[in-house]
Amino acid sequence: MPWYVRMGQLPPKRHIQFRRPDGGLYAEEVLGTEGFSGIQSILYHYYPPTRVKEFHTCYERRIEPIEEPVLQHRHFRTGEMPPSGDAITGRVELMFNENVIFSVARPIEQMDYFYKNADGDDLIFVHEGTGKLESQFGHLRFREGDYLIIPHGTIWRLVFDALPAKLVWIEAIGGQIETPKRYRNEYGQLMEHSPYCERDIRTPEELETRTDTGDFEVRIHRRGRVYAYHYEHHPFDVVGWDGYVYPWAFNIHDFEPITGRIHMPPPIHQTFEGPGFVVCSFCPRMLDYHPQAIPVPYNHSNLDSDEVLYYVNKKFGSRRGIEVGSITLHPSGIPHGPQPGAVEASLGATHTEEMAVMMDTFRPLQVAKAALELEDPNYPYSWLGAPIQRDDSGKTDTW
Template identity: 55%
Template sequence: MPLYHQLGDIPHKRHTQFRDEEGNLYREELKSTYGFNNITSLLYHIHAPTVSTKVEGEVLPEPEAWDEKIRHHHLRTEDIPVHGDITSGRIPLMFNQDVTISVCRPEQSMDDFYRNGDCDEVIFVHDGSGELKSPYGKLEFHKGDYIVIPRGITYNMSLNSDNSRLLIFESQWPINTPKRYRNEHGQLLEHSPFCERDLRRPKYMEPRVETGEFHIRVKARNRITTFVLDHHPFDVVGWDGYFYPWIFNIDDFEPITGRIHQPPPVHQTFETEQFVICSFVPRLFDYHPKSIPAPYFHHNVDSDEIIYYVEGDFMSREGVERSSITYHPGNVPHGPQPGKTEASIGKERTDELAVMLDTFRPLYLTKQSQELDDPDYPYSWVD
């Protein structure tokens, strides 16, 4: 996150003595990325962050690919089971070496702590609200939020209700705002569809001074390793830096429109080395007198595309419903279904809300996606 933030108490000079009222040294921890060459934060703990009294592990099953052929897919996720918490209840639907896409309807709040050791997480909140707590403080979340949690951050997520619905991206690459919207100092530029005011950063939380038994599940290298701590992991009295969890709400995305159909990059919200995430939000349609608001047929020959339908009628798709996911692999062209192009002409606005992911390397569907698949979808372009 290219935005400096500071909470709590920190010493005037980094890497110097910083003590509590009884003279005990606080334990300074550097959270660093790309060695020491990208964003970092410095945290000041009551206890050394290395202390654990027990380490246990389990190997996770490898994701199993399912697809007998390369074709378009439509997955209906509305009725997936309510299960687990926001970490254990994830149902992975697609993956490649860069990203795993899951849906989740958690049954309960987390009663322990979790850390993704391999991946940055983007959690899109379709339904529900709650609070994300971490050593960096607390972040309230609600419908429409993209919660960005960089790898290596221990967190606990609580829910306010039992009807939460989440779309989750686990990324092997750091999640960034699009580079073309930032100046050389990292500030978002005037033509960016959102700015720093739209980004929510952690709020101060009193350090937890508790001893006992605290379990942190660390997901990394296809394993869950549980570290048992004898102190509460949120024992930070202060921190500063650029590395922390943050939130952007899809309703704060200001759409870019034009006289003729605007291409998907105008919807771009996040970028990584190997995929982008875009937000389709309610907006005015194109205003050239002969414009066609529906997209043209397109064949992005080196990108796979998934769209998660959040709310509203999607202008180019027939048969999709709330929480549907369409998957259009790069090997096959796609576009509006019969009648959708004509029906879009003359329309002035759309109320569609959707999240799109474009990957630059092929995605694979998981076994879990098979039972959600609409087998007729590839033939939905037949007039």
């Protein structure tokens, strides 16, 4: 949704006759949000998109919450998670609420079907892997560190160059994932104080129109069930489209951190917003430069949000025992903060190499049973014990 985009062939006006080379009409489809009031795109198909030949329930997507939830901080290790399934079936759902589902996948198979989420926008953070996001809006190459934002209603699949890959999924249940409103002016343009701008955003690069026929399966996710829709025509039969709805990518390395003399709060790391949650990027940056600054965060109680952090590397100054692929959950209601020795160890440090993706939800999260298998049971007590030792082995003053 960043701006108006057009690709391929379009008639001069919307809703007028637009003919194929054989004289037949292309089939126009308005793919819109919020009942003709939100953003939309118009697609021109070679075949009517309504021509389904067979459909059935494919599977029920049951996410079981833990039976006796306890208010506690949690740490899940996904670094050693065994690869399984494809980008969709390989998801291990770890946390969820009425607004969002957070999961991690280590796909080992390519998708041999197409996918559409009818509920809300999908955000996929590509921790490991390269390939192509193919969709009816065209193809978009992706690489490590990319956030892929895929609007609901899009028919798509991921094609990896090599497997396994590692993906972090944030699925909105209803609604859009977009750039934070406070970064945009009244015209929709990202303003000077935004940590990234339109130049950093990639939109579909290549529109491939497929007119071949056969058996094509589109799996549609809606309200906890996945349905298999079979068509005789390839779903990427679009000759042209225009509008504001399309998949796009932003790489975490293109996030320009905002720094200050004293500790800056997490909203300066905000990257996206969704219905009932925000997503932030913690990136390598200069640390606070007041002569008496404490570069690690103070203890804090997030009274109205649950905080999930996915650690892309293990250089997170305020945490102990963090591995690549670790996830911490700090729920509202109890404080968390730097672990023993972290404050002292941080004094005078000038840089951090940390990289992490954070999701803050405004309604409490439920932990899924599957998460328990990855849990480090000692984490709630990790604020006790021996202090963190500063590591000055590197060439720079980095820890």
